[in-house]
Amino acid sequence: MSKRAARNGELWVIAAPSGAGKTTLVRALLERDPALRFSISYTTRARRSSERDRHDYFFVSVEQFQEMVRDDAFLEYARVFDNWYGTGRKHVADLLAAGSSVVLEIDWQGARQVRQRAPESKSIFILPPSIAELERRLRGRQTDTEAVIQRRLKDALSDMTHWEEFTHVIVNDDFEAALDRLGAVISGREHGARTTLPAVRAAAEAILGATPGS
Numbered sequence: 001m002s003k004r005a006a007r008n009g010e011l012w013v014i015a016a017p018s019g020a021g022k023t024t025l026v027r028a029l030l031e032r033d034p035a036l037r038f039s040i041s042y043t044t045r046a047r048r049s050s051e052r053d054r055h056d057y058f059f060v061s062v063e064q065f066q067e068m069v070r071d072d073a074f075l076e077y078a079r080v081f082d083n084w085y086g087t088g089r090k091h092v093a094d095l096l097a098a099g100s101s102v103v104l105e106i107d108w109q110g111a112r113q114v115r116q117r118a119p120e121s122k123s124i125f126i127l128p129p130s131i132a133e134l135e136r137r138l139r140g141r142q143t144d145t146e147a148v149i150q151r152r153l154k155d156a157l158s159d160m161t162h163w164e165e166f167t168h169v170i171v172n173d174d175f176e177a178a179l180d181r182l183g184a185v186i187s188g189r190e191h192g193a194r195t196t197l198p199a200v201r202a203a204a205e206a207i208l209g210a211t212p213g214s
Contacts, residue, residue, distance in 0.1 A: 016126035017156035076113035129173035
């Protein structure tokens with residue numbers, strides 16, 4: 001057995017408000033570092049024609065999902081609209097035991113559940129460089145009505161207030177720079193993104209302090 005496989009990997013939780021660029025960053029990170037593994041979620045929603053079971057999601061029935069909840073088989077789970085989504089405890093444990101570091105891309109509420117069930121996990125919160133830039137990104141999608149944009153912005157501002165619950169904070173002001181820093185934090189080469197550092201706290205507070213009407 002190799003030295004890498006002989007030790008467990010690390011569990012990393014990555015969260016962000018809508019519009020901060022989390023999904024794009026995580027996808028680019030996984031392409032850059034094939035050694036990282038992305039946790040495949042369980043879901044009760046119907047499988048789309050383009051999706052593969054056990055690759056995009058573990059597709060299960062509502063009954064199966066509820067049984068897993070009763071068996072405490074999830075690190076975190078939530079109902080989104082009419083469907084359930086969850087992170088399987090065994091799935092993540094198997095990846096970690098094989099020596100892989102695992103990335104979970106979830107919201108702050110899911111991250112809170114993971115911290116309770118896996119206190120050894122580490123977490124990263126992605127912030128936009130400003131509220132104005134966040135709104136520009138949300139509007140730039142050009143797929144939502146004004147009412148939806150305002151709701152997403154309100155929800156994003158609320159989500160951003162939970163940054164202190166995470167062990168690291170990264171500001172996505174420049175995509176390549178943010179990607180480099182994200183990879184460096186997970187590999188242990190970057191120590192300047194810890195939430196406890198005064199400079200990191202000042203940067204986050206400055207972004208949140210620039211909310212409309214402040």
